Amino acid sequence: MRATGLDAALKFDPDTELVARVGKGDRAAAQALMARHLPGMLRLARRMLSSQAEAEDCVQDAFLKLWTHAGHWKPGQAKFQTWLYRVTMNQCYDRLRKRPNLGLDAAAEVADLAPAADTVLVSAGVAVEVEAALQNLPERQRAAILLCHYQELGNVEASEILGVSVEALESLLARGRRTLRSKLSHLRNP
Amino acid sequence: MTEDQKQDARFADRALASLPATAVPSALEARILADFDHVAARRAPGTLSRIFNRWRDAVWPSAPVWKPASVLAASLVIGVMAGALVPASDFASNASTSTTSSDQQYAAGDAPPVVNMAGDL
Numbered sequence: 642m643r644a645t646g647l648d649a650a651l652k653f654d655p656d657t658e659l660v661a662r663v664g665k666g667d668r669a670a671a672q673a674l675m676a677r678h679l680p681g682m683l684r685l686a687r688r689m690l691s692s693q694a695e696a697e698d699c700v701q702d703a704f705l706k707l708w709t710h711a712g713h714w715k716p717g718q719a720k721f722q723t724w725l726y727r728v729t730m731n732q733c734y735d736r737l738r739k740r741p742n743l744g745l746d747a748a749a750e751v752a753d754l755a756p757a758a759d760t761v762l763v764s765a766g767v768a769v770e771v772e773a774a775l776q777n778l779p780e781r782q783r784a785a786i787l788l789c790h791y792q793e794l795g796n797v798e799a800s801e802i803l804g805v806s807v808e809a810l811e812s813l814l815a816r817g818r819r820t821l822r823s824k825l826s827h828l829r830n831p
Numbered sequence: 832m833t834e835d836q837k838q839d840a841r842f843a844d845r846a847l848a849s850l851p852a853t854a855v856p857s858a859l860e861a862r863i864l865a866d867f868d869h870v871a872a873r874r875a876p877g878t879l880s881r882i883f884n885r886w887r888d889a890v891w892p893s894a895p896v897w898k899p900a901s902v903l904a905a906s907l908v909i910g911v912m913a914g915a916l917v918p919a920s921d922f923a924s925n926a927s928t929s930t931t932s933s934d935q936q937y938a939a940g941d942a943p944p945v946v947n948m949a950g951d952l
Contacts, residue, residue, distance in 0.1 A: 666871040668864070675863055684853045697859050704863045708870040771846045790840075791847045818839035825846060 656721035664712035675704065678722065681792060682729045688787050689733040691776050699732040719801070726792075726802045730784060737780055767828060774824040782817030785810055 656677070662670035682703060686696035706728050714721070775783055781803070788799040789810075800810040832840070883896075891899045 663867075666874060668867065668871070671864065671867045675860065679860065679863070680853070680855050683855055683859070687853045688850065693853075696853075697856070697862075701859065701863055701866065705866045705870070708867045712874075767849050768851055771849055774846075786843060786847070790843045791850070815836055815839070818836070818843045821846060822839050822842045825842075828846075 654716065654720050654722075657716040660707075660711050660714045660716075660721055663708065664714060671708065674707070678725055679704075682725065685726065685787055685792055686729055686733055688772075688775060688791060689730070689780075689783065690736060691772060695736055699736060700729065702732050703729045720798070723798055723801045726788075726794075727804070730802055733784075734780065770825060770828065774821055777824065778817050778820055782813050782820070785813035786817040786821065789814060 656674065659670045659674045659677075663674060679700065682700045683696055686699045687693060690696050690699065703725065707725060775786070778786065784803060785799060788794050788802060789796065794802070796807050796810055800807045803810060803813075805813070887894065887896060887899050891902075
């Protein structure tokens with residue numbers, strides 16, 4: 642079942658032609674690829690890192706890898722989007738590991754301080770709490786939650802991006818969802 | 832998936848839907864495209880490479896680089912080997928012999944024919 646889904650995805654990978662053109666130095670193809678994937682990658686990195694500036698650097702580095710390796714891209718080995726999101730996720734992990742270890746409470750405080758307290762609307766307050774709860778999740782659980790519930794990818798593709806089995810992904814998801822719900826239990830309807 | 836897990840999943844969907852959208856700054860797009868231009872410029876052939884490619888197309892049109900390069904290398908090797916293995920004295924003696932014989936031929940050609948007029952008469 643998994644292999645069939647992957648095969649189908651590889652056969653109809655809409656990015657293959659654009660990547661080949663990028664490998665030959667086609668700027669228009671580079672722009673088209675960027676327009677297609679940049680918003681999703683930035684959303685993912687922004688939520689993983691909880692920092693707009695770091696997310697932008699991370700996405701820029703991921704695209705630099707793409708520009709450098711596009712000429713060597715072999716269609717059929719992996720779906721292009723999966724590879725690109727995996728590169729982005731690895732960039733996020735690298736940045737998270739370089740950060741000083743603040744501990745969970747400190748991380749929550751940093752997230753809470755982001756908006757100006759006086760002007761926070763109720764919906765923005767909810768978003769801040771959700772963001773803080775996300776940041777408190779272990780990074781693998783956060784990545785799994787973001788890929789499946791925020792980027793709305795399927796379990797197979799998300800597991801490919803994270804480099805784990807579908808079963809392991811489902812376990813990460815179950816633990817992440819449970820923690821998220823318990824942390825945000827005071828929000829009845831987020 | 833149990834009912835409790837389904838509720839957790841629905842809760843996660845709603846919670847993450849409350850997060851604000853992330854706008855893509857145009858400055859970021861410009862930075863990414865500048866990286867592309869930089870990589871593309873680095874990948875483009877340099878002056879020396881362009882000259883070599885022009886020479887290759889003149890010598891052996893539409894051939895891969897290795898063909899003219901290997902023929903050139905082979906001719907160089909043959910030339911160097913011939914230079915190293917054949918003794919220089921052979922060239923010198925061949926040259927002197929050939930010069931002498933040709934001189935003789937020319938000398939013979941230039942000399943007036945010796946005719947024994949008395950004998951013929």
